[in-house]
Structure formats: structure tokens, C-alpha cells
Amino acid sequence: MFSYRHAFHAGNHADVLKHSVLIATLQHLIAKDTALMVLDTHAGAGLYRLDGDYARTSAEAEEGVLKLAAAASAPSAAPLPSLLQNYLELVRGFNQGVQIRVYPGSPFILQHLLRERDKLKLFELHPTDLRALAGNVAQLNAGRQVAVLQEDGFEGVRRFLPPPSRRALLLCDPSYELKSDYARVPDMLQDALKRFATGTYAVWYPIIPRPEAHDLPRRLKSVASKAGKNWLHASLTVKSGAGERPGLAASGMFVINPPHTLHAALREALPCMVDLMGQDRNATHTLEAG
Template identity: 70%
Template sequence: MFSYRHAFHAGNHADVLKHTTLVAILDHLVQKDAVLTVLDTHAGAGLYRLDGDYATKSGEAQEGILRLYGSPPADCAPALQAYLDLVRGFNGSGNPKVYPGSPFLLERLLRPQDKLKLFELHPTDARALAGNIAQLDAGRRIAVLSEDGFEGVKKFLPPPARRALVLCDPSYELKQDYARVAALVADSLKRFATGTYAVWYPLIARPEAHELPRRLRTLATQAGKPWLHATLTVKSSKMASAAVAGEGAKRPGLPASGMFVVNPPYTLKAALAPALPQMVAALGQDRHAAFSLESGG
């Protein structure tokens, strides 16, 4: 149950998609004065060393943030530029050595009046997260909770000020995570129908992975809520399958991932539209590299 460590995957192309989307969402939500409560269901350790054993072993950051960081687009889309600037804020000159996970990106974007609830069940990562957050001296603004985020968010919905963002990005190591994500969104919409719910998921050769966005779209439609769905593919899934079968010595890596947002800011689609093709150009590994962006409701 506790085998997954995001340190192996920090700064990969999926993080680029997830965190660019997250930054674009927050950029809009913090424009209103009212208190915003942000709930991160699977927060991880918060900060990751890109020159550490985990990251160098997987090499995934080399095909993600490090590639984009070293050669950003000439006319970088504002949403992508905002994300890169945040990563630069955690590093000096030269190649980045530290990658900020969602807890630290959120902390940088939130205002003094906002609240951040971070859930992490992995005992090692929960301790690391608590230690990293303690350095911020954030007081009661940030809470680290060593508990199951799928269940933990329920006690915070609806929030006192009636404004919330929930980020849900489990590892999906367990097949039932897909069903738990859909159940979380369904339950959250009943508890707090106007919250913004952002779900990251891997696009892999598993039926549940392709069914999840369809289930989320159905939930949003039945609730009468708008939705946005963005995907980023960097290589053919057949390449990954071949490597798994033993035809390649290197870890196959993730071929694609998606972000599904219920109640997205009305500015989000326009923010991602120029950023996604730039991600494809910078991070694509073969001719199958592509993106999709659709919305409804």
C-alpha cells in the first residue's frame, strides 16, 4: 500500500500539466477577496531533490521540467510562464535542483487569509511534508494531516467562506483508486456544489483510466456543472508497453496524463489553449505527442 513515492516522478511531464493547470486555476480564484480553502488529497513530501537518488534513477524530470526549463518556448504562454517562474523561485541560477510539489506551489499562490489542508497517508512522506511545511512558519494557515485524503476532505466541505478548491491526484497504484476518485467527486458535489474539483489521472493501458474522465463528465453533467478536460501525450503507449515487455532497458515511463476540472474558472480554457501545444513541442518524445482540450456544461 505504501510503495509509491512521488520522488521518482517529480517534475515529469505529468507534473508539468498538473501544476500548470493548478497555477492557472489559483490565479483566478485568488482574485476574489473572500477566504479560499484548498484541500490537497495526496500531498506527497512537498519538496523534491532533482539531483537526489530517486529523481536521477528514474530520469523522468529530464523529460519534463528540466527539458522545458532549459529551453522554454520563445513566446511562452502566460500560464506556462507563471508555472516556470514559480519553479525558478525555489532555485537559483542554472538548472533547478529542487522541484516544488503542489503543497509548495499552492502556498506561494495563496494569500494570508486563505487555508491549505494537506493530506498524506504515506508515513515517510507525511513526516517529510510536516518537516518541510514547518520551515514556513505558516501557523494555522496550513494543516498537515496524516490521514486518508479521500475521506478527510469530507469534514471540510462545505468550507466556512463557501469557496474551495480540491486537488485529487492519487498514485492510482491500486485499481480501486479510480472508483474512489469518482466517488469523492460525486460526494463533494453533494456537500458543496460550487467548489472547484481538479482531478489528475494517468492515461495508461487500463480500462479504468479511460473510463474515469467519462465518469467525471457524467457526474458534472448530472449535477448541471461546467467541466474542462485537458490531456497531454508525450509518446506512444506502445513504446511503453514494449519496454515493459523487456524490449527496452530503461523504465518505460508514463506516456500521457489528464486533468479533469469540475466548476473550472471561466478563464482556464483560454489559459491552457496556448500552453498545451507548447508542452507538446517541448516535451514530445515521438510523432504521437499530442494534446486535447475540451469543455462542457
């Protein structure tokens, strides 16, 4: 079984990038009345305590969401770009008082924004995370709006595409513990685009020194371009990958059929993410579209 537990990483710089893009994308999609189908292929536990044992072990949130929150509430702070402001506001909504102790994972972020008519399908394979996710989701009393499925997310999404309402957002956020995940992501997207060409598809990936990771953005661009679809690719590097400080140095988000507003929102927010979460002079970002 997998050993990756997202609780160790909740609220880190990669979550800030992933979740701020996810929120901006979903906010755009729900501006239209028609019901939306949202698919989260790798859901995790749904909700995390930043003062719990897992998160304290790595303290990654301190270099991510907590840094952002501290910078935003400094007396002389300039207002954050709207993409980050919306993200922080949503995270704060899960907390009482100024301290951020609870961090929403993608399932809770998504459910928080959805309307009653929208549907959310959450896929999670790991028994521990599945139990936590099912327990957390049960507290939402969301009824039939949210389904927790112990299934392979890459495979499971197929039967929900195309959705009855012909509107969908898919988040694909694997742990990439298995080398095969790097190939399964573009394969799944290629199939999804055949089933439902107008869906919005968002993929997170780690930027690490292994050939499959390096190759993934190129493969994603190829899948999108062959299907004749627009794409947006953002990456955030917070430190040198070769330095002495442990932990992930960089990650990327790739969105197919992105909202037309996302490019400008990211162009404004990415330099601010670098300023606030950068850990050394290698901190940087990229933003490209096709």
C-alpha cells in the same frame, strides 16, 4: 503499504500539466478577496530535489520541467504561453540561480500562492512522505494556515466541505496504485459536489492501458453533468504508450467548475507542451469542455 514515491516522478511531463493547470486555477481564484479553503487529498512530500537519488534514478524531470526551462532560456526562444511562463516562474522561485534543483510539489505550489487568510489542508497517508511533508511544511512557519493530516484524503475532505468562506479548491492527485482509487475519485467528487456545489475540483489521472483508467474521464464527465456543472478536460501525450521507452506516456487533468480563463490558456499552452516535451510522433494533446 504503498510503494509509489512521487520523488521518482517529480517534475515530469505529468507534473508540468498538473501543476501548470493548478497554478492557473489558483491564480484565478485568489484574484477575489474572500478567503479560500484549499484541499490537497494526496499531498506527497511537498518538496523534491531533482539532483537527489530518487529523481536521478528515473531522470523524469529531464523530459519535463527541465526541458521546458532549457527551451525557454535558449537564445532564440519565443516567449512561452502565459500558463507555462507562470508555472516556470513559480518553480524557479524555489531555486537560486539558473539550475532547477528543487521542485515544489502541490503543497508548496499551493502554499506559495495563498494569502494569510486562506487555509490549506494536506492529506498524506504514507509514513515516509508524511514525515518529509511535515518537516518541509514546518520550515515554512505558516502556523495555522497549513494543516498536515495523516488521513485518507478521499474521506478526510468531507468535513471541510462546505468551507466557512464558501470558496474552495480541491486537488485530487492519487497514485492510482490501488484499483479502487479509480472508483473512489468520482465517488468523492459526487459527494463533494453535494456538500459544496460551487467549489472548483481538479483531478489528475494517468492515461494507461487499463479499463478503469480509460473509463475515468467518462465517469468524471457524468458526475459533473449530473450536478449541472461546467468541466474542462485536458490531456497530454508525450510518446507512444506501447514503445520501448519506459515511463508514463500520457495523463489528463479534469477540472469541475473551472475558471472561465482556463480553456483559452490551455488552448494556447497544450500545443507548446507537445512541441517541447513530445518524445516521438505520437505526442499530442486533447482539450474538451462541457
